[in-house]
Amino acid sequence: MFAAVVTAVLSLLAWVWLTLCQGGFWRTDVRLPPRDGPAGGLREWPSVTVVVPARNEAGVLPVSLPSLLAQAYPGRVRVVLVDDNSDDGTAELARSLAGRHGGVPLEVVAPGEPEPGWTGKLWAVRHGVALARSEFVLLTDADIAHEPDSLAELVSAAVRADLDLVSLMARLRVVTAWERLVVPAFVYFFGQLYPFRWVNRPGSRTAACAGGCVLVRRAALERADAPASIRHAVIDDVALARAVKRSGGRIWLGLADRVHSVRPYPGLDELWRMVARSAYAQLRYRLSLLAATVLGLVLVYLTPPLATVAGALSGDRVLFGVGAATWLLMSATYLPMLRYYGRTPWYAPLLPFTAGLYLVMTVDSAVRHHRGRGAAWKGRTYSAPSGTT
Structure with a gap:
């Protein structure tokens, strides 16, 4: 023995x-600081383009997209949904939801099949970012729902702390027995690999973000030559954070309180x-x-x-x-x-x-x-x- x-x-x-x-890594108190009143302490709000890469997302868009269109953001904002060759009517559904709910302007684009060497998501992100003329870009997945003040909280945190990238680990769904068993551990293991405090320390080499919700300055993307420099990355969120941090950008990652994933994982499969x-x-x-x-x-x-x-x-x-x-x-x-x-x-x-x-x-x-x-x-x-x- x-x-x-x-x-x-x-x-x-x-x-x-x-x-x-x-x-x-085991602590869960790395959260966005509360905004200082309705204006979040900002005199002027920078413009934002929300880029949503979407491939066959008709099942979740009725929940997630209206939450983006309903953002109570004090500055100029628009949503660009990039349809990545969906065959389930994703683009048509997005336009229908925009017509029904109104709110933030929506543009739907379809760039076609990705070129060799690109993953589908990053190909879609590339085209969405190319359409942005704003100071900030919010990269958010099609299965992520945002509370009405989510965007304002992200921008307020980025501007007040002079950050180039602010990312929230969306609160994932935990409804079924397998979700309750596996999902919290997934976030726990992620934090063990990439401790949030190390990620957020400017001098640390640790870099990561959560791809479902990433607010990034367009100038930081240009300095990092992203997404072109990471076009083949399967784990694109970590690759993006590394590219921004290597190019001198300041990044921040924390747990979300007002950003949720609506994608179901009903079984172990x-x-x-x-x-x-x-x-x-x-x-x-x-x-x-x-x-x-x-x-x-x-x-x-x-x-x-x-x-x-x-x-x-x-x-x-x-x-x-x-x-x-x-x-x-x-x-x-x-x-x-x-x-x-x-x-x-x-x-x-x-x-x-x-x-x-x-x-x-x-x-x-x-x-x-x-x-x-x-x-x-x-x-x-x-x-x-x-x-x-």
Whole structure:
């Protein structure tokens, strides 16, 4: 049992380090500062173009698009929906919703199939940004709904703090049993990879944003040559944040209070595809990083419950105590995220099970890539860029 005890101790040390030294990733208090009154402290409000890339989004547009058209923004704003070769009537539905709801002006454009080397979303973003003549561009996905003052809060924060990019991790849907189990952990793991406090520190190399809601200065996009410089990126939000930060821009990422995803993930299959389509890309398509990730997940997330059970069955008090203490510490770091999503604390001890699911999803992502299926999403498959494998 000596090897088991040593492994359990290593897992405990890993969790102590993560809790104390990984940018406070487990905290959920990185939020937009409240606006100072209705005007948000601004004398003049800069112009904004809202760019919405949309491919076969007729199912969610009736909820999300009216929320953009109803923005109570004091400055000049318009919405550009870029129809990415939809075959479900997305463009027609968007025009119909604009005619029915009125509000912020809407323009619908269709750039055609992406050129070689471009992902569909970034091809759509490119055309939307090209139409912008505003100081700011809000990049928001077609499944994201905004409260009426969402845009004003984003712009106020960007102007007052002199930020080039402000991004909110939209509050994802947690209605079904699988959503309640998997979704809070998804945001928790994201924060562990990209601690928000490190992202928001100007001198830090850590960069990330949440692609569903990104307000960025058009001048910052031009300095970063974006989206052209990241045109092949499957994880486009992280790539965009890195490009802006590398070019000298100041970025900020936090959790949303008034921005929500309305896309349903009713079963495990839908959640599995969401994770598996980009997990191997996150590892830069390298088997060495995949192996290290699998070993790391086993040590950090699976060892504590295994050590606890093994110690209880064998009567080894040391193994049981170390495993239980580590499991308890891990669960404690998950509680703030569960509270943010309004979930019961009893989900916290299930985090190792959810991490095990993510481990298998990551391996499946690599298997799909090496079988030639790559990152598949909405009828398109993207292979790794040359030189990454």
